Amino acid sequence: MNTTTTPNAFEGSDKARDFIARLDEFIQQELHPMAQEHGIDHDHSPSKELLQQVWKRSQAKGFYGMTLPEPMGGAGFSVHDHALVKEFIYASGTPFAPHILGELTGPPRLGALVRQSTPAQMQRFILPVARAEKAVCFAITEPDAGSDAGALQTSAVQQGDNFVLNGTKKFISGSPFCDFAVIIASTSEDPAVRETTAFFVERNRPGFSIEGGYKTMAGQSHTANIVLKDCVIPASNQIGERGKGLGLALGRITVNRLLHCPAMLGLAQLALQDSLDYARQRQQFGKPIGAFQAIQHMLADMATELAAARALMLSVARSLDLGIDARAQASMAKLYCSETAFRIADRAVQIHGGEGIVQGRRVEFLFRMLRMYRILTGTSEIQRNTIAKELLQATGR
């Protein structure tokens, strides 16, 4: 593993170690040269055609479907192994990191949908994503429904054998290159009653449009809005039961929250590695800046906090593998890893001095990227709410 802070012994299963060794080869021999040839870095997005190549190659090598159920080609990894695989991918520094397992638009997005889909939906939506032929995005957030996801307003009104959808979905990852979206819409006729249902909505349906026009601070343009104007879909596109939309979307929220941590910590490892390299190489006052105690202490704090965050992540992963209800612990991990990773990136910029704030330096990108994780998939405040709620309920029992 590309870090100076973790012991050399691999903490996962033999299967995960072999998987990571093959991933390493794929990244070094195919993805790094591909990124170089096409001028792709963390700030320059690949085209959809190039991404399709990455998805297809990853699928052919058996990586893309890792998170699928085993009968569909999944690796059957524990949450612990899954976290180690993801950490490795992000710590490799490839700008294709979110595309190897298909986190933005591939199999990890399918989650509970695999179990909820009808045989026809399996053929039209699920299997094409598993085969890396189609891309999916997942749309809950709206202009007036962010942390309070249940307040969503996008409506799905049944008319005979169809539903008519109207509304706007905001900040949808992967929507610029999706082939269809999973839309969580309100099927309630009474605005005071919250009833949400999930639907597959194909991008080529009249009334479906993707509106960009903004770029997040992470650089690459992965995020846009989906606007639905009198978009008609067959009732057979409904996923699961009516009224179970948000439940379906948030069903694996505990595991999903935990599985954001390895991405942040993989990137934080890069920030630490770059800082160590710079501290050894940059000379001031006749010596490497790494000779100054102020720099040494920053490096020591970065490594210590990274080790603590990593230990928390792996311990929560083990609890989840044991079937323990680790809702509060997963929120603690998401909160602590995101806040820690950002502090590490901030110190990395400081160690790089003026170079650290120049666009094109990796630490400058890492600082922006790691800032985002304090907001994505439940802000730090929402994680604290979840932790406090669980604590107060537990002491009242």
Ligand SMILES: Cc1cc2nc3c(=O)[nH]c(=O)nc-3n(C[C@H](O)[C@H](O)[C@H](O)COP(=O)(O)OP(=O)(O)OC[C@H]3O[C@@H](n4cnc5c(N)ncnc54)[C@H](O)[C@@H]3O)c2cc1C
């Ligand atoms: C890059 C990116 C990608 C995203 N991808 C997706 C996606 O693929 N699909 C999708 O559906 N959504 C996606 N989102 C949306 C994301 O989940 C929301 O941005 C997030 O949940 C926060 O909602 P909000 O931005 O509306 O903030 P708000 O909810 O408006 O929050 C504003 C502030 O108020 C605080 N706050 C809100 N409620 C409370 C409370 N009860 N207690 C204390 N503080 C509170 C928040 O913590 C925050 O500090 C994405 C967002 C970004 C930026």
